[in-house]
Amino acid sequence: MQFWIIQGLNSLSLGGLLFLLSSGFSLIFGLMRLANLTHGAFFMLGTYFAAIAMRTYTDLNIWVTALGAGLVVAAIGGLFERLVLTRLKTNPLGQVLVTLGMSFIISDACLVLWGGDSIPVPTPRYLQAPTRLFGFVFPTYRLVLVGCAVAAAIALYLLMERTRLGAMIRAGVDDRQMARAVGIPVSNLFTIVFCLGAGIAGAGGVLGGPILSAYPGLDADMLPLALIVVILGGIGSLMGAFIGSFIIGFVYTFGTALFPELAYIILFLPMIFVIAFRPQGLFGRVGA
Amino acid sequence: MKWFAGALFAASLLSLPLFAGDFYINLASQILIAAIFALSLNLLVGFGGMTSLGHASYLGVAAYFSALLTSRYGFGHGAAALISIAGTIAMAAFFGTIALRATGLGFLMITLALSQVLWGLAYRMSNVTNGDNGIAGLTRPAPFGISLDSAPAFYWFALIVASFAFLMMAIFVSSSFGSSLKGVRDQPRRMAALGFNPWMIRWITFIYAGFWGGVSGLLFVYYNKYIHPTSLSITSSAEALLGVIAGGTGTLGGPVVGATLVLLLKNYASAYIERWNMLLGLVFLFIVLVMPTGIVPGLNKFASLFRK
Secondary structure (H helix, E strand, O other): OHHHHHHHHHHHHHHHHHHHHHHHHHHHHHHHOOOOOOHHHHHHHHHHHHHHHHHHOOOOOHHHHHHHHHHHHHHHHHHHHHHOHHHHOOOHHHHHHHHHHHHHHHHHHHHHHHOOOOEOOOOOHHHOOOEEEOOEEEOHHHHHHHHHHHHHHHHHHHHHHHOHHHHHHHHHHHOHHHHHHOOOOHHHHHHHHHHHHHHHHHHHHHHHHHHHOEOOOHHHHHHHHHHHHHHHHOOOOHHHHHHHHHHHHHHHHHHHHHOHHHHHHHHHHHHHHHHHHOOOOOOOOOOO | OHHHHHHHHHHHHHHHHHHOOHHHHHHHHHHHHHHHHHHHHHHHHHHOOOOOOOOHHHHHHHHHHHHHHHHOOOOOHHHHHHHHHHHHHHHHHHHHHHHOOOOHHHHHHHHHHHHHHHHHHHHHOHHHHOHHHOEOOOOOOOHHHOOOOOHHHHHHHHHHHHHHHHHHHHHHHHOHHHHHHHHHHHOHHHHHHOOOOHHHHHHHHHHHHHHHHHHHHHHHHHHHOOEOHHHHOHHHHHHHHHHHHHHOOOOOHHHHHHHHHHHHHHHHHHHHOOOHHHHHHHHHHHHHHHOOOOHHHHHHHHHHHHHO
């Protein structure tokens, strides 16, 4: 019983991490029609940022670090969008290739700067003690992580559905030309959304740090998970990213625990199933 | 004039081992292998309009099949090659069924996800694939009793296979099927209205490209006598795609030129700097921003300026 409950919590916390990773990917894809293959690298950049910052300043608060890393990664993403992606507006294939090239550059730069050994990110001290609930013992940090993901999901939902900015983004998703015609600055929205997506990934990388730790190749491990989540949930849908993240979190965690050899095959079974019966994904719209 | 140049080119290819040293012969063999691989990817990217970021799957799976069958299960090279190619074709048929549910960016993401899954499998299933250590100590086949262990012998073998592959793919794209493929790339709905089945045309092309990817994988593992999960990685797919795009999509010569350039760059750059991935990324940015149509179409445009 303990096994199932603990694995269940692990699944939830992995799902939460995946949501922080894939929600940004999905937002960017929805508005910009751009498969941002740099997303795994943005996530890894956040993790390295936390690992280095907290190794240097041991008393650093992880929440402050997450905020700082989020801002830094958002700034890098914004620069990349402004300097490179805007030049390729008419060339969607070129945009994908450029994001792929950028991900190679970032991951190699991390390897040069911080070496090939994995660097741990410490769990905050006050979250190290396990929590006892209903007679079971839970690692507190993982519970907090799930809470963070849910909070981020609610915040993103409110941003998209209840604010003026969200309304403009939704208008851009639905009909870009019409949105331009009524005076919505769609190009600026592109930059804002790209920064937002990159920032969430960077902050998510920090929060995932205590579980994953920073190592070279983290980006290549996370990117396919993000892809599978958004293909499963429906590209461009926040709800799809949320549900998809937790499905993949459960499938991957239990797959690894029960059939470690086959975890990777089990991982893409739900994706194949969904593609076969609903090519647009669980919550995707036709034509999106 | 054109014939003369062609004959000169063929003669210099054939006689390369007579005047070049082993290092250059081996380099040329690698170029031939990369060229077959890039050509097969170009069937999808250039002629079919399906940008795949998972083409390394076919190279890697054929190579792993052959490596495992010959080293662990005691198969002969002929049988192993047949089974590897059959396995690769079956996998391409299966992956094609999944990936072709989507087009455009969805197709790209699905092929990428599928190939990453295979890469993860090669790394993690270490009792079968030997994980990060790779499979070493493989042998080269000896067709008709001729040993391929020397550099020139392997080069001629690779040259025969590559010429045959080039010819077959040239026939494929200039056939009526090739024309319908280009039609589906440009006007899928019109082609469907004319009674063609776009999905089937794409699927057959996907399998055919997977087949030639598998052939290049066999040559790859024969050449290296070693196979490592890196061959299945996104870097490997990206190198091939860079070759196709740098050379020029939708041309026959483009991928060959592009693959040659990427391979030369990789070989010479790695002699000076260790950072191949970073350089690859920078070259990606450069090519896409500066010559988005590729080198061969660019040169063609250049040449047509002079002809006027």
